[in-house]
Amino acid sequence: MIPSSKSSFRKLIPNLVPYLKELATGAIFMLIYVVCWPILAWLAGRLIPAIGEGNLDVVLKIIGEALIVFLVQKLSQYIQDTVLAKPALKISQDIREDLFSKLQGIEIESLQKLSSGDITYRLTEDADRVGEVIYKTVQDTVPCIFQLIAVIGYMVYLDINLALATLFLAPMISFLVGKFGEKVLQTEERSQERISNLASLLAETIQIIPLIRAYGAEHWIQKRFNEEVDLHRNAKYKALKQLALQHPVIGFIEAFGILVVLAIGALRIQAGAIDGQGFSSFFAALLMLIDPISHLTTNFNELQQGKASLRRLKDIERAPREKSSDLTPIKTTTNKGEIIIDNLSFSYKDGNTVISNLNLKIEPGNKVALVGPSGAGKSTIFSLLLKFLVPQRGAIFIDGNNIALTNSRDVRSLMAIVPQKVNILSGTILESIRFGRESTKDQVINAAKIANAHDFIMNMPEQYDTYIEESGTNLSGGQLQRISIARALLDNPSILLLDEATSALDADAERSVQMALNQAMKNRTVLIIAHRLSTTQEADNIILLEQGRVKEIGSHDELMNKNGKYRELCEKQFIRNIKE
Template sequence: MSADLEWQGVGDDDQEVTRAAGLRLARSARRLVGSLLRPHRGGVALALLILVLENAVMLTGPLLVALAIDTGVPAALDGRPGELAWAIVGYAACGLASAGLRAGFLLLSGRIGQDVLLELRRRVFTHAQRLALEWHESYTSGRLISRLTSDLESIDDLLETGLDGLLGALLSLGGITVLLLVIDPVLAGVVLAGFVPLVLLTRWFQRSSRASYRLTRTWVARVIVHFVESMNGIRAVQAYRREARNESIMDQLNGRYRDANAAALLTLSWFVASVRAVGNVTLALVLLIGALRVTDGALELGALTAFLLYLRRFYDPLDQLAQFLNAYQSAAAALEKLASVLDTPETVPEPEHPQPLRARGELEFDEVTFAYPRRWSSPQAPSPRAPERPVLPELSLHVPAGQTVALVGATGAGKTTIAKLAARFHDPTSGRVLLDGVDLRSLADDDLRRALVMVTQDPFLFSGSVADNVALGRPSATRAEIEAALAAVGAEFVQDLPEGVDTDVRKRSGRLSAGQRQLVSLARVVLADPAVVLLDEATSSLDIPSERAVQAALETVLADRTALIIAHRLSTVAIADRVLVLERGRIVQDGTPRELLATDGDFARLHAAWESSLR
């Protein structure tokens, strides 16, 4: 299978953008920029004022040169050096003032730019954490990393030159154009005639470079995705000798990224070369016509000198403008990608007016139906697509406070979906999920997370100490409370670690076994002290000794708490007060383990098959 085929399905974000979708993205990007700059309106206005003053000072210099040549030098030859001296002092003062204003502008614009980047990075990170699990599964972490790295770097490049490159260039062009018309309208007409090809070139550059930079943002995202996936799966890569295949894919992706960058740079090079060609031709014509006018006495030599100095400065801003347009097109493509993430709606938003909760642990599913979306939509139309066939056709279930309920059934029966709905990772398609009589959609997220904790098959431990990871359940816990929680679940292995509870678990908790990681996650639950615990196949990946240790810990964890246990290993079901057997999202059996074993039903057959597998 080719690398291109492997990369099908990366996401609509990485497909060619249609014109209509491109317009929507551009509008979203403009709204984003407006919201980011709005708090800095005063600073932007001050920076603009400084820039205007700097350009005014800069434009004064050639006038002083003309004054010195046409008036100061003749006066000095007549024994009156004062006028020449004042012109020279004025020129030096303009240079010093320009340098000071430039320093002030760079400091102010730099601070504004960094504040904007900080806010943008914060928004994307905060919003991404709130988005649905399905969005993260389809978008991939590598693409999100690309948004927060390479895309932000493009915006940083623009902010460094944005006000200066655009506003500075426009102010210079406007001021110089007026001065050229004042000095000599004939020569100014020659210069303005050169604007016709410049306008056409600029329009071509805008269209071509935008398309090129959209491709560069797409391909750099794919490079990062592949890199992150390869490093995250490094054990499988080395175990299955996939290094050569990964290198081949990276070579192809890198090549596409290189070609996209080359196309963007080629567009820029043609634009800059064409602008300079127009400028050089115009300069030659001005020099020829100006020399003839000086010879005829229609123009002073000093005025021609000032005109040529201004003309030289006239094309310098065009170079700056070209660089700005280049940075702008790259940043605009990056802003579109970032705006598409920020425009993606939260599927489980917090209520505007949350209801209070006194958590006891009573769970109820009231005529709940649920279907996963067929595929998460593109960022150009950020909303879930039409749902699939319901995973839960219509579920009504009451779990009294303090009851331990085991959910069993074949893969795809809906067990994990029930747990995700109880944890409000999703909202039901119809119906209600209630905790102590309150719809989960009416609860503040903090209240729900304090009342309910989920323990998964492969618990995630963050880099840091064992104590830090246990304290995730209650960050304000004392050292004694953390150690007590570990002791409560029988995590005696901590005593054998080099630094006890202060031992760093390392990246992906590589220092701990699967059973030890699970005990740490259960200690989190003890410390958090929730009313409801959801266990999603918490022992399915453990060996027999580890499973027994975790089973013993579960007796402590589940005491006096409501629990939903999803288990394939039916040894875990033995601690349940009640067993629900699911088939295609429907409850087909409901009773105690003893009652269900006494019948000739699905649970009895599952239990018999499990016992047979142990022989």
């Protein structure tokens, strides 16, 4: 169940505890700022009659006193705002860092259903909006509330009956602000959903611009983009209409209230309940209510927008998380790389069964190729080994450890994966191979040598400090793949997972990468997902999967001699003979 947005904002209050000193300092200067308002109203009450009487000395004296009060007030406001900005902005930072941390722990299956553009928007724009609401609450909303209390208190002091007549309009204004706020919240949620969709489409489009041009699909993608922009514009326009209507309605009520107060004030003066100077102070105080009411109205609308953003951030918090930190660590210190898959079955949440009663034993140091049609379960086996997915039945044992009962980080430390699509973050080559691990430069160089990457790295201008641009655009596909292999070998894993690591390369790049893979596979258990069966012939065992079951198993020669499905697939790829 989604908690109410109001209570969610209250849950952020403990984040302010480390900043009690700043909050206390800000509160002191806020108090000085607020107290200045009744003093200014009192001075205005003296100033107006003095102006009417033409008493220049008194007028100049009061103006001087008012300037001093204004100076003290504005200086206090500056100190208050700057001191309170730190804790408010720190909460925004904490929210973003906490959500990014939670993002690292979301179940892979759930994470893959989230749009990268939408996640990016939530952790940037939505987090910023929540931070702005917190800042405005601390820096503006709270002082405005205290200003209202102080000024109204002074008005009651001057004439309680006149003050009550003035405050009679307050419930009406509060009711209207609340109603408008509900509308703003609804329309803002729709607007933010639209901008997230737009961000998702934009992120996807940027990645495939070459493909769009190759197919001449510019007009089609432009049309889709324009439609999303138009939907966002319409949603945003509805939100702005709500805001545009609110200000004149509330402004009219405020103007009406002022006129009513003037009329009642005339009656009170006529009755002798208040004198001209007192009414001048009262009226000045009344005018001082307009600005904080306007601020509170605006801040209330922004609060509604912040609530919409907070709800979207809470969606990430509620996503299912991996449960592994409290599980047993790896028991053995001798990592051989033995894999046993015992009666394993797995189905996705949509009910699609991918693995069914699978039994396999892979000896340490063996090279095993997984082949078969798309959807046979090859990639799913990799995900199950890495604990990205959890089977519904059966178990996987690595070196005798049931990985379901073992800490996920420990399980993954035994393995490394070289994916088909190379994912390299921008940064230096050294950083890319380290990938956040505490390794010496010598260890990085050793991994690069095994991956056949050291020579080309040393020929680059900055060698290991060469900066890799976003998406690796300044390196070739073969160079990126060899860096990926070096990254995989850095921790000397006992199990290496190769997901068709050369399929996207040209012949020259494939040869250099294949040399790297041949060195990387020495003395390791290796599982290879292979669609091009020319890469499977050196495997100790080839496992042909169909609908999550083992259809055939054996060496290349054995399976070719069986005249079964594997031989049929090989012949389709023009691999006709037993290896010669």
